Amino acid sequence: MNWRHSLAFGLLAAALSSAQAIEFNQLQLNKSALSFVSKQMNVPVEGQFKSFRSKLAFDPAKPAAAKAELEIDLASIDAGSKDANDEVASKAWFDTKAFPVAKFVSTSFKSLGGNRYEVAGRMTIKGRTLDLTTPVTMRQEGNSATFEGSLVLKRADYGIGEGMWADFGTVANEVQVKFRLVATAGAATAK
Amino acid sequence: MAIALHWLIAIAIFGSFALGIYMADLPLSPQKLKLYSWHKWAGVTIFLFVVVRLGWRLSHRPPELPAGMPAWQSKAAEATHALLYVLMIAIPLTGWLMSSAKGFQTVWFGVLPLPDLLAKNEDLGKLLAEVHGLLNWGMAALVVAHVGAALKHHLMDRDDVLTRMLPFLRHPAAGDMK
Numbered sequence: 001m002n003w004r005h006s007l008a009f010g011l012l013a014a015a016l017s018s019a020q021a022i023e024f025n026q027l028q029l030n031k032s033a034l035s036f037v038s039k040q041m042n043v044p045v046e047g048q049f050k051s052f053r054s055k056l057a058f059d060p061a062k063p064a065a066a067k068a069e070l071e072i073d074l075a076s077i078d079a080g081s082k083d084a085n086d087e088v089a090s091k092a093w094f095d096t097k098a099f100p101v102a103k104f105v106s107t108s109f110k111s112l113g114g115n116r117y118e119v120a121g122r123m124t125i126k127g128r129t130l131d132l133t134t135p136v137t138m139r140q141e142g143n144s145a146t147f148e149g150s151l152v153l154k155r156a157d158y159g160i161g162e163g164m165w166a167d168f169g170t171v172a173n174e175v176q177v178k179f180r181l182v183a184t185a186g187a188a189t190a191k
Numbered sequence: 192m193a194i195a196l197h198w199l200i201a202i203a204i205f206g207s208f209a210l211g212i213y214m215a216d217l218p219l220s221p222q223k224l225k226l227y228s229w230h231k232w233a234g235v236t237i238f239l240f241v242v243v244r245l246g247w248r249l250s251h252r253p254p255e256l257p258a259g260m261p262a263w264q265s266k267a268a269e270a271t272h273a274l275l276y277v278l279m280i281a282i283p284l285t286g287w288l289m290s291s292a293k294g295f296q297t298v299w300f301g302v303l304p305l306p307d308l309l310a311k312n313e314d315l316g317k318l319l320a321e322v323h324g325l326l327n328w329g330m331a332a333l334v335v336a337h338v339g340a341a342l343k344h345h346l347m348d349r350d351d352v353l354t355r356m357l358p359f360l361r362h363p364a365a366g367d368m369k
Binding site: 043044045046081167169 | 219220221224225227228293294295296297298301302304
């Protein structure tokens, strides 16, 4: 057996052992996306956050032990136009200077069967922390897993768009948030 | 019918033109979003009326121009009318396209979404905004010529070119109520 064979065997063995206890914990930002759709005068307007970080620990064999944290840099928003980006940084909206980061911390992962999970956690935006739950589907491809889901946030719950913007007739209260987080199984975390 | 469509569309165009100029320089506010939506709804509505009007025009012969008009004036009148029709179609279309390019879909009366014919593209959006504006100023110039010519017919030539478009102002004895 030459060195190529032993390398192949080694990789195979590694793959097999990691299949038994794989933990997806390295966020791939360039493959991930955090987008939202708001409605202005009933016109859907897409936006996204370009910069966010996530601490993930997800073992498909032990979903209940999974953990997720997400930190979103609110200054990285693209709300559809330059005017809108400047506007939503203001005090009436995200007040980005005072509250630069929005944060989600999971409190529980529940398996709904198949690839579906329900994740509960606490969302903090603009200094207000509220409970939220969201469905998540997980798709595993080799060494990486894609977590996708969408949920509706009510902007008024977090004081996003106050004062003259508080009227839902122009900008709807409901904001559809969509996320796609791709994580690879990196170096195992010590537990 | 032709007269009713003429005045309906004229009033709607004046309103949308004024609204367009006013709203463009407003700072971002809920009011601005509302005005933009109203302007777009008006544009779609005008476009539909113009389509009906074009159909009517193509299927009905307009009254003859007064006899004895110099040939260059008939030609100018014809060209002005043709260009006004082109602009009445082109201006709403460029507005629709610029909305799509800027990433703000047009949803007619907040109910009926128009398909986006263009993908979002900031530079293209700016270009189309320029085109939309230029076409509007072009139309404003043509409307000035159109109104000026109508007044000239009425005040200097003393023919019925203007009054036949104003059925309610026409002297009952002078009109044959066709």
